[in-house]
Amino acid sequence: MLGIVKADGRKIPLGATDWMCFPNLFVCDCGMALKGQQNSWHRAGRAHQQAQRIKALMENDCITFVEMGVRLGITRERVRQIAANLGYPRGRKRRRVCTIHHHRERFTNSVTAELRELRVISERWNFTFEPIMRDSYGIYFLRRRIMLNGFLCQIGSLCQHPLDYTVIPRIESHDFDFFLGRSIDGWAVIPQKEMPLSGTICVMGRPK
Numbered sequence: 001m002l003g004i005v006k007a008d009g010r011k012i013p014l015g016a017t018d019w020m021c022f023p024n025l026f027v028c029d030c031g032m033a034l035k036g037q038q039n040s041w042h043r044a045g046r047a048h049q050q051a052q053r054i055k056a057l058m059e060n061d062c063i064t065f066v067e068m069g070v071r072l073g074i075t076r077e078r079v080r081q082i083a084a085n086l087g088y089p090r091g092r093k094r095r096r097v098c099t100i101h102h103h104r105e106r107f108t109n110s111v112t113a114e115l116r117e118l119r120v121i122s123e124r125w126n127f128t129f130e131p132i133m134r135d136s137y138g139i140y141f142l143r144r145r146i147m148l149n150g151f152l153c154q155i156g157s158l159c160q161h162p163l164d165y166t167v168i169p170r171i172e173s174h175d176f177d178f179f180l181g182r183s184i185d186g187w188a189v190i191p192q193k194e195m196p197l198s199g200t201i202c203v204m205g206r207p208k
Contacts, residue, residue, distance in 0.1 A: 046074060058088045062098040065091050100133070103141070114155055114182055115146070121187070122148060151177040158183040168196060 028048065050072060057068050065079040072079070080091065089097070115131075122129040130147040144155045158181040159167040166183065168190075179195055181188040 046072060054082060055086070058083060058086065061089075061094045061101065064095075115143070117182075118146065118148070118155070118180065118187075145176070148178075148180075153178045153180050155180050155182075157181065158188055160184055171195060 054068075054072065057063055057071065065076045065083070068079045069076045083090070088094075119129050121127075127149040128147070131141040132145050132147060132152075133141055146153050146155065152175075154171060154176040156169055156171070156179060159169075160183065166188075168181065171179065174192055174195060176192055178192065179188075179190040181190060
């Protein structure tokens, strides 16, 4: 697809008619695609002079175009045009991303103690912690599965046997990368290939 590639890797799609009508398109140092004759008045406008502030506002999907226009002193339509030129999503998509982010934060702050503890551990080790959506609207999330540093992890509990054995529960489905088991001594990370097909008891750290 034809388009202008920005400095940060985003690509503005342009059809063949755009190139025929505007053969002298170029990208300003503020990131906007312009025609040659637009350069002089563009640099005198707010879109160029407040480019860094505009980009900072665009990165926050929870700020609407109307609110941006009030802060920048321009109309909502002008904000929409700038967003389209810079390659940012439209208003409805931004609203959807904001909604998903809001529900994700509420989910991770109000769910089980295991998820809260895993989130603290992931932040300590600079791992990415992503809840998995159960629906396409971003309202419901899975409570026993997360994406941890790019790996699909199943969360479970490890029971302690009276004779110092650890009980590994039976997992119905093995379509995950790692099993994160919570025990009285902390967390156990078991690769999927090492998981038993049925429940078993073992001594942690000793080959079975």
